[in-house]
Amino acid sequence: MAANGSTSLDRKRLIASALCKHFYLDPKTFPENIAEDEITSFYTTILKSAKNDASVEVQDGVLQWIRYADGFPTDPQAFFEVLKGLNDTLADVSVLLGNGFTPSEADVIVFAVVHSSVIGLSNSDRQKLPHLLRWVDHIQNKVDFGDLLKKIVIEKVPFDFLKLYALRGAKSAGKVEIDSNAKKTVQSAKSADKPEADLNTKKSDAEATGDKKTDKKATQEKKKSPETEAVEKDKELSVSLLNIQVGLIRKAWKHPSADSLLVEEIDVGDAKLRQVVSGLAKYCSPEELTNRKVVLITNVKPGKLRDVASEGLVLCASNEDHTRVEPLLPPEGARPGERVSFSGVDGKPEDVLNPKKKQLEKITPHLFTDDKGVATFKGIPFMTSAGPCTSSIPKASIK
Numbered sequence: 001m002a003a004n005g006s007t008s009l010d011r012k013r014l015i016a017s018a019l020c021k022h023f024y025l026d027p028k029t030f031p032e033n034i035a036e037d038e039i040t041s042f043y044t045t046i047l048k049s050a051k052n053d054a055s056v057e058v059q060d061g062v063l064q065w066i067r068y069a070d071g072f073p074t075d076p077q078a079f080f081e082v083l084k085g086l087n088d089t090l091a092d093v094s095v096l097l098g099n100g101f102t103p104s105e106a107d108v109i110v111f112a113v114v115h116s117s118v119i120g121l122s123n124s125d126r127q128k129l130p131h132l133l134r135w136v137d138h139i140q141n142k143v144d145f146g147d148l149l150k151k152i153v154i155e156k157v158p159f160d161f162l163k164l165y166a167l168r169g170a171k172s173a174g175k176v177e178i179d180s181n182a183k184k185t186v187q188s189a190k191s192a193d194k195p196e197a198d199l200n201t202k203k204s205d206a207e208a209t210g211d212k213k214t215d216k217k218a219t220q221e222k223k224k225s226p227e228t229e230a231v232e233k234d235k236e237l238s239v240s241l242l243n244i245q246v247g248l249i250r251k252a253w254k255h256p257s258a259d260s261l262l263v264e265e266i267d268v269g270d271a272k273l274r275q276v277v278s279g280l281a282k283y284c285s286p287e288e289l290t291n292r293k294v295v296l297i298t299n300v301k302p303g304k305l306r307d308v309a310s311e312g313l314v315l316c317a318s319n320e321d322h323t324r325v326e327p328l329l330p331p332e333g334a335r336p337g338e339r340v341s342f343s344g345v346d347g348k349p350e351d352v353l354n355p356k357k358k359q360l361e362k363i364t365p366h367l368f369t370d371d372k373g374v375a376t377f378k379g380i381p382f383m384t385s386a387g388p389c390t391s392s393i394p395k396a397s398i399k
Contacts, residue, residue: 009035011113014148015069016042018112019105021145023050039066043105061097065106069113079117083129086114090131094138094256094307101256103142111139112149119152126154134257134307141254237362239377240347243299244315244340246330246384247274252286258306262286266312268298269337277310283325295328295340295375295382295389300353300360313360317369317391317398324393328375333386340389342380367398 012035020027023046030049034042040058043066048056073079089096097104103111118136126133137154247266250273255261262280265273276296280289297313304310318325353359366378375382375389375398382389391398 011069012036012039012042014115015039015109015112016046017148018108018143018145019043019046021148022103022105022108022143023047025050039070039109043109047105059097062104062106062109065096065110069109072113072117076117079114080121080125083114083117083132086110087129087132090135092307094135096135101138101142101253103139107135107139108143111136111143115149115152119150137259138256141259237366238345238347239342239363239366240345241350241353241359242297242363243349244295244382245269245298246334246336246338246340247294247296247312247314248336249289249292249294252289254281254286255306255308257308261305261308262289263308264289264314266294266296266314267336268296268312269335274298274311275309276312276314277305277308278314278316278327280314280316280325280327284327289327292327293330293334293336295330297353297360299349299351301355315367315375315398317373317375317393317396319393319396324396326391326393328382328389328391328398330384330389331387334384334389338384340382340384342377343383345377345380364399365397369394369396369398371395 016030016035017027019025020030025046030042030045034045037045040063043062044056044058047058048054073082094101095103095107096110097106114136118132121129133154136152140149140151245268247268249264249266251265253263255263255277258281260279260281262278262284264276264278266276268274295315297315298311300311300313302309302311315328316325317328350359363377367375369375369391370379371394373390373392373394373396375391
C-alpha cells in the first residue's frame with residue numbers, strides 16, 4: 001500500500017479484472033488505464049456495461065465494502081487483525097451482501113483484495129479464521145476467476161450425518177446426567193440438614209419395608225419373560241418409529257462451505273418447503289435433483305450442518321464401496337407428503353427421534369435393496385399408494 005493509504009495500482013487492476021470475470025465481460029472492451037481511476041469510478045463503469053444501463057447507481061452496501069477494500073493493509077500484523085474482523089462479520093452469513101448464497105460484487109471485490117493475504121496464512125492462523133475460510137472457499141467455487149486468482153487449498157473434514165446425529169444425542173444425555181447429579185447433590189444437602197432423630201426413624205421404616213420391596217422387585221423381574229424382552233427389542237428396532245415420506249425436490253444448490261454437501265428445498269405436502277442438507281454433491285448435480293422425487297425421514301431432530309439448517313434425511317442407496325450413491329426413487333404417481341408403509345409393520349412414528357436412544361443407528365442396518373432394486377426393511381418393501389420405492393442399485397445399503 002502506498003504511504004498515503006490509497007490502494008495500489010496492481011490491486012485495483014486485480015479488482016477490475018475480477019469484476020469482469022464476475023460479470024462475464026471482456027476486459028479488453030474497457031480502456032487499459034481504467035484501473036487508474038478510483039475503485040468506485042471504474043466499478044460503476046463496469047456495472048453499467050454489465051447491466052447495459054447508463055443510469056444504474058452503486059448500492060450503499062457495495063460502497064461500504066469498496067471503502068474496506070480501499071483501506072485494506074499490506075502489513076502482515078495489521079492485515080491479520082483486519083481479517084479477524086472480517087471473520088466475525090461472516091460468522092452468520094454466507095456472502096457479504098444479500099440474504100442468500102449468491103456472491104455479490106462486494107464479495108468479488110473483497111475476495112480479490114484479501115486473496116494474497118489469505119493464501120499465505122499459516123495453518124495455525126487459518127484455524128483462527130474458520131468463517132473467513134468457509135467464505136473464501138464458497139466464493140472461489142461460485143465465481144470462475146480462471147487463471148486470475150489461484151485457488152486456495154482449504155482442508156475440509158468429510159461429513160458423517162449419522163455420527164453427528166449420535167453426537168447430538170450424547171450432548172443431550174450429558175446434560176441430563178449433569179442435571180440429575182446436581183439434583184442428587186441438592187437432595188443430599190437437604191437430608192443432611194434434617195434432625196438426626198428424624199433420619200433414624202426413616203431408617204427403621206426402611207429396614208421394616210426393605211424385604212417387601214426386594215421381594216416385589218424380584219417378582220417383577222421374574223415376570224419379564226424372554227418373549228416380552230424380544231417384543232420390546234423389536235419395538236426399539238421397528239421402522240415404524242421413522243416418519244418416512246415421499247418428497248419432491250423443488251430447488252437444489254451447493255452447500256456454501258462443504259464440497260460434499262448439497263442443500264435442497266423439498267415439498268412434503270406442507271405449506272412450507274422443508275430444507276434438507278444431503279451428502280450427495282459427489283454423486284448428483286443440483287440440476288439432476290431439481291424436480292426429482294425422493295424418499296426422506298422427516299422426524300429426525302432438526303439441526304445445522306456446517307451452518308446451514310437441515311430438517312430431514314434423504315434416504316440413499318449405496319453399493320458396497322460407495323462408488324455409486326443415489327436417492328431412493330418413489331414410483332410415478334406417488335404423492336409428495338404421503339407416508340411410506342411396510343406390510344405387517346404397525347405403529348406410530350415418533351414426533352422427533354431421540355438421538356441418545358440411537359434409534360436411527362439401530363434401524364438403518366436393516367434397510368437395503370433386494371436383487372431387483374426394491375427398497376426394503378428386513379425384506380419388506382417400502383410401499384406407497386402407487387407401488388414400491390426403488391433404486392437402480394441392487395443389493396445396496398440404504399441410509
